[in-house]
Amino acid sequence: MTRLMTLAKPSRTENSNPLRGKSGKGQQTSLLILLAAEKLITDQGYHNFSLRKIAEAANITLGNLQYYFPNKDNLIKAMLDNCIQRYLNQFEALRHEAEQDPETQFKAIIKVVISDLNKKTTTYFFPEVWSLANHNDHADEFMDQMYERYRLTLIDVMRQLNPALDEEQLRRLALFVTASMEGHTMFIGYNKPWKKETDNIIEMACQSFLWLIRSGQIPK
Amino acid sequence: MTRLMTLAKPSRTENSNPLRGKSGKGQQTSLLILLAAEKLITDQGYHNFSLRKIAEAANITLGNLQYYFPNKDNLIKAMLDNCIQRYLNQFEALRHEAEQDPETQFKAIIKVVISDLNKKTTTYFFPEVWSLANHNDHADEFMDQMYERYRLTLIDVMRQLNPALDEEQLRRLALFVTASMEGHTMFIGYNKPWKKETDNIIEMACQSFLWLIRSGQIPK
Amino acid sequence: MTRLMTLAKPSRTENSNPLRGKSGKGQQTSLLILLAAEKLITDQGYHNFSLRKIAEAANITLGNLQYYFPNKDNLIKAMLDNCIQRYLNQFEALRHEAEQDPETQFKAIIKVVISDLNKKTTTYFFPEVWSLANHNDHADEFMDQMYERYRLTLIDVMRQLNPALDEEQLRRLALFVTASMEGHTMFIGYNKPWKKETDNIIEMACQSFLWLIRSGQIPK
Amino acid sequence: MTRLMTLAKPSRTENSNPLRGKSGKGQQTSLLILLAAEKLITDQGYHNFSLRKIAEAANITLGNLQYYFPNKDNLIKAMLDNCIQRYLNQFEALRHEAEQDPETQFKAIIKVVISDLNKKTTTYFFPEVWSLANHNDHADEFMDQMYERYRLTLIDVMRQLNPALDEEQLRRLALFVTASMEGHTMFIGYNKPWKKETDNIIEMACQSFLWLIRSGQIPK
DNA sequence: AATGAATGAGCGTTCATTCAT
DNA sequence: TATGAATGAACGCTCATTCAT
Numbered sequence: 001m002t003r004l005m006t007l008a009k010p011s012r013t014e015n016s017n018p019l020r021g022k023s024g025k026g027q028q029t030s031l032l033i034l035l036a037a038e039k040l041i042t043d044q045g046y047h048n049f050s051l052r053k054i055a056e057a058a059n060i061t062l063g064n065l066q067y068y069f070p071n072k073d074n075l076i077k078a079m080l081d082n083c084i085q086r087y088l089n090q091f092e093a094l095r096h097e098a099e100q101d102p103e104t105q106f107k108a109i110i111k112v113v114i115s116d117l118n119k120k121t122t123t124y125f126f127p128e129v130w131s132l133a134n135h136n137d138h139a140d141e142f143m144d145q146m147y148e149r150y151r152l153t154l155i156d157v158m159r160q161l162n163p164a165l166d167e168e169q170l171r172r173l174a175l176f177v178t179a180s181m182e183g184h185t186m187f188i189g190y191n192k193p194w195k196k197e198t199d200n201i202i203e204m205a206c207q208s209f210l211w212l213i214r215s216g217q218i219p220k
Numbered sequence: 221m222t223r224l225m226t227l228a229k230p231s232r233t234e235n236s237n238p239l240r241g242k243s244g245k246g247q248q249t250s251l252l253i254l255l256a257a258e259k260l261i262t263d264q265g266y267h268n269f270s271l272r273k274i275a276e277a278a279n280i281t282l283g284n285l286q287y288y289f290p291n292k293d294n295l296i297k298a299m300l301d302n303c304i305q306r307y308l309n310q311f312e313a314l315r316h317e318a319e320q321d322p323e324t325q326f327k328a329i330i331k332v333v334i335s336d337l338n339k340k341t342t343t344y345f346f347p348e349v350w351s352l353a354n355h356n357d358h359a360d361e362f363m364d365q366m367y368e369r370y371r372l373t374l375i376d377v378m379r380q381l382n383p384a385l386d387e388e389q390l391r392r393l394a395l396f397v398t399a400s401m402e403g404h405t406m407f408i409g410y411n412k413p414w415k416k417e418t419d420n421i422i423e424m425a426c427q428s429f430l431w432l433i434r435s436g437q438i439p440k
Numbered sequence: 441m442t443r444l445m446t447l448a449k450p451s452r453t454e455n456s457n458p459l460r461g462k463s464g465k466g467q468q469t470s471l472l473i474l475l476a477a478e479k480l481i482t483d484q485g486y487h488n489f490s491l492r493k494i495a496e497a498a499n500i501t502l503g504n505l506q507y508y509f510p511n512k513d514n515l516i517k518a519m520l521d522n523c524i525q526r527y528l529n530q531f532e533a534l535r536h537e538a539e540q541d542p543e544t545q546f547k548a549i550i551k552v553v554i555s556d557l558n559k560k561t562t563t564y565f566f567p568e569v570w571s572l573a574n575h576n577d578h579a580d581e582f583m584d585q586m587y588e589r590y591r592l593t594l595i596d597v598m599r600q601l602n603p604a605l606d607e608e609q610l611r612r613l614a615l616f617v618t619a620s621m622e623g624h625t626m627f628i629g630y631n632k633p634w635k636k637e638t639d640n641i642i643e644m645a646c647q648s649f650l651w652l653i654r655s656g657q658i659p660k
Numbered sequence: 661m662t663r664l665m666t667l668a669k670p671s672r673t674e675n676s677n678p679l680r681g682k683s684g685k686g687q688q689t690s691l692l693i694l695l696a697a698e699k700l701i702t703d704q705g706y707h708n709f710s711l712r713k714i715a716e717a718a719n720i721t722l723g724n725l726q727y728y729f730p731n732k733d734n735l736i737k738a739m740l741d742n743c744i745q746r747y748l749n750q751f752e753a754l755r756h757e758a759e760q761d762p763e764t765q766f767k768a769i770i771k772v773v774i775s776d777l778n779k780k781t782t783t784y785f786f787p788e789v790w791s792l793a794n795h796n797d798h799a800d801e802f803m804d805q806m807y808e809r810y811r812l813t814l815i816d817v818m819r820q821l822n823p824a825l826d827e828e829q830l831r832r833l834a835l836f837v838t839a840s841m842e843g844h845t846m847f848i849g850y851n852k853p854w855k856k857e858t859d860n861i862i863e864m865a866c867q868s869f870l871w872l873i874r875s876g877q878i879p880k
Numbered sequence: 881a882a883t884g885a886a887t888g889a890g891c892g893t894t895c896a897t898t899c900a901t
Numbered sequence: 902t903a904t905g906a907a908t909g910a911a912c913g914c915t916c917a918t919t920c921a922t
Contacts, residue, residue: 020905020906021905021906023901023904023905023906025905025906026905026906029906029907044355045351045352045354045355046266046267046351047266047267047269047355048355049267050890050891050892051891051892051893052890052891052892060907060908061907061908061909062892062893062908062909063894063895063907063908063909063910064906064907064908066892066893066894067905067906067907067908068906070893071892071893072892072893123354124354127347127350127351127353127354128351130347130350130351130405130406131265131266131347131348131350131351132265133347133406134265134343134344134347135264135265135267135268143406144413147407172417172420172424173424175407175414175417175421176420176421176424176425179403179404179406179407179408179421180400180401180403180404181400181403182403182406183399183400183401183402183403183404183405184399184400184403185350185403186350186353186363186399186402187367187395187399188399193364194395197392197395199439200392200438200439201395201396201399203439204392204393204396204432204438204439205396207432207435207437208428208429208431208432209428211428211431211432211435212424212427212428212431215427215431217427218420218424219419219420219423219424245881246881249881249882270915270916270917271916271917271918272915272916272917280882280883281882281883281884282883282884282917283882283883283884283885283920284881284882284883286917286918286919287881287882287883288881290918291917291918292917292918460884460885461884461885462883462884463883463884463885463922465884465885466884466885469885469886484795485791485792485794485795486706486707486791487706487707487709487795488795489707490911490912490913491912491913491914492911492912492913500886500887501886501887501888502887502888502913502914503886503887503888503889503915503916504885504886504887506913506914506915507884507885507886507887508885510914511913511914512913512914563794564794567787567790567791567793567794568791570787570790570791570845570846571705571706571787571788571790571791572705573787573846574705574783574784574787575704575705575707575708583846584853587847612857612860612864613864615847615854615857615861616861616864616865619843619844619846619847619848619861620840620841620843620844621840621843622843622846623839623840623841623842623843623844623845624839624840624843625790625843626790626793626803626839626842627807627835627839628839633804634835637832637835639879640832640836640878640879641835641836641839643879644832644833644836644872644878644879645836647872647875647877648868648869648871648872649868651868651871651872651875652864652867652868652871655867655871657867658860658864659859659860659863659864685902686902689902689903710894710895710896711895711896711897712894712895712896720903720904721903721904721905722896722904722905723899723903723904723905723906724902724903724904726896726897726898727902727903727904728902730897731896731897732896732897
């Protein structure tokens with residue numbers, strides 16, 4: 001299991017489209033499969049993630065599904081590659097958002113990210129990826145790339161909040177902040193017992209993170 | 221999926237021992253199976269969690285395993301019930317630890333909990349439970365009970381750190397603190413890319429949590 | 441593909457019974473499967489040799505068949521091991537047959553062996569094994585062991601026919617004689633166009649082999 | 661399964677070129693496929709003989725392969741038809757070779773034929789055909805035609821070696837000689853355990869066959 | 881308390897074949 | 902000529918479960 005600590009490599013993820021699906025029809029079927037796969041893993045968990053169920057959900061035959069993705073590993077990778085793009089785009093959007101003062105922007109990001117945990121897709125999909133990443137290289141790489149980009153987005157804003165912090169401190173802070181937020185998934189997520197606490201969590205997160213950033217007491 | 225927001229019910233977990241195995245030999249075999257099951261789910265993930273593999277790991281026949289646990293669901297519940305005790309005991313120990321000043325005690329707890337994430341068992345077992353909890357009632361209940369007791373331990377200490385906080389604020393704080401720490405599992409855990417940051421994470425956690433507790437600015 | 445040029449190792453083939461089938465019932469089912477497998481490969485060829493077809497022929501379920509033979513390779517090996525015994529026994533019988541003069545005994549062996557080619561089992565089963573031996577280690581080993589014993593039987597008689605031959609010459613002769621006879625399988629075998637020539641082939645074989653043995657002009 | 665005991669019918673094999681591929685490009689692709697098919701059956705055995713693998717080996721798409729050979733049976737027949745020509749040509753060459761005395765010529769043929777068994781193509785391809793011939797009419801016909809021509813070549817020389825033999829005796833002798841030699845394939849062939857005995861086998865074959873021919877004691 | 885036997889469903893995968901373009 | 906899309910059957914294999922002993 002090789003880990004990529006470097007920046008996300010868009011060129012890598014872009015050409016990971018399935019081998020088949022050169023024609024318009026094929027592209028469409030290909031995408032249909034990937035969406036069905038994502039929905040299935042979200043709805044029923046990875047231990048119910050079978051090619052037959054995906055094919056059924058996509059309303060195609062198993063044989064045809066395997067024409068597009070010659071094996072399961074292949075399909076998983078394609079699904080993750082397809083999935084990651086949406087998150088990368090989202091982070092990109094957060095980064096280049098309307099020029100506001102950094103505190104407002106930071107709070108907005110925290111709010112967006114934590115609120116996102118309430119959505120079923122997020123609540124259900126990510127724990128599957130976290131556990132899968134412990135046993136599957138593609139999932140591991142997916143996490144590395146996605147969270148790296150996520151942290152970069154935060155670093156940009158935090159650098160403005162406290163210009164005294166060096167790059168290593170910023171990285172460390174970003175790791176702490178993003179990881180902390182991920183932890184709430186299982187507690188305030190969709191259908192979770194503390195969902196109604198979401199706004200309070202956002203407030204506590206904003207306050208404590210902002211204090212930590214400004215305090216400057218980040219280990220060197 | 222029914223949720224238990226109440227306290228852990230020890231009476232519930234105590235009589236969840238397998239139906240068979242009242243005698244000494246039976247108890248022993250029963251426990252052997254549960255430990256093999258836990259090791260398997262940790263090592264290979266829930267999607268590889270099969271009765272055959274457990275039986276093989278426990279060095280007994282499939283038939284015998286199914287004499288103790290007549291079906292898979294049954295075994296999962298028993299495994300989680302067995303597993304939870306160790307965590308509850310750990311929290312109990314943290315709670316009644318040598319009387320120290322509350323800040324020292326709080327920091328000690330944070331350190332113990334976050335350091336624990338480095339262990340393979342924790343890094344690999346918990347993500348499996350988190351994803352499983354989205355699709356299996358027993359796992360869901362397991363999480364409810366374990367994290368409830370976990371939070372109670374923290375509440376005790378935090379009440380001393382800032383007596384001005386009311387019970388609801390303390391609950392809210394405990395939720396925030398514990399959930400935040402869980403989020404680091406996937407990043408500083410065993411074999412994870414940021415493992416070497418563990419000590420820094422502990423320091424940032426202690427500082428920001430202590431500030432938040434003492435600031436008293438917890439949503440009411 | 442490792443080759444065994446040494447003597448057949450009976451101890452090796454004897455304990456190759458399937459792992460399952462300890463009870464009487466199990467032994468019976470186990471043997472039923474092996475016989476069905478042998479019949480199938482004979483009737484339909486190795487390219488039709490599927491576990492489903494064997495199970496059907498043995499009148500058991502596929503699942504049960506795979507309880508006895510956990511994978512296909514395993515079953516093939518067991519089938520060949522089971523099969524080889526009959527041939528080894530046959531050679532043993534030829535060897536210890538009623539004390540006759542060596543020429544009569546030699547001719548009898550040639551007659552038995554070549555006549556055997558007419559049987560459907562022989563005509564159809566052996567070409568499958570020959571081709572399989574090029575791609576499967578068990579089949580390769582099966583051939584090595586069987587033909588080695590076959591040659592030893594002949595060597596015993598030929599040594600009496602011409603005591604002047606040394607051991608290497610005898611081995612060489614045995615190889616030549618046995619291999620030559622195998623070659624007739626595809627021509628005078630069951631349903632083959634030259635089947636009616638069998639007796640003539642036997643006569644030519646006897647004459648030319650006997651001449652060769654007695655001429656003593658075997659390369660050293 | 662109808663058997664052809666008559667002579668090879670060149671007219672039959674010549675027009676068995678694939679239906680498609682009259683033009684230059686088509687002929688070329690067609691041949692490419694047939695050679696890939698032959699290589700595959702040699703390298704991996706008939707049980708691995710699939711249209712997909714052939715297409716991949718020939719570096720064309722499955723669809724295109726099936727444009728040339730609309731089904732598998734069709735392709736097998738074409739492959740065998742294509743293949744037989746090379747053997748027929750070889751026998752023709754042996755027949756019309758530089759005028760020598762018949763014994764020298766006979767020995768040369770034996771040597772060529774037996775030496776040929778050492779080649780991987782021969783060692784691996786023929787056992788596949790022999791087994792296939794038991795289950796497939798095209799392969800059966802292929803064998804009939806090829807060996808018939810093979811025997812005719814030998815008959816020509818043997819007639820000179822012993823003019824006293826009648827046609828039926830010659831046929832019988834040719835059958836015995838050719839079949840005997842085929843039998844060595846599995847023992848002195850490519851990668852086979854007795855390969856180093858090839859020259860000795862050739863010598864024994866020459867001696868015993870020549871004696872048999874000259875003895876004139878061939879059944880009538 | 882433990883084993884062995886058997887079932888039936890589902891899995892990922894390969895395959896020959898058909899068809900539209 | 903050649904490619905891409907799709908189907909349906911079969912393959913080897915793993916599995917949870919049942920049951921007799």
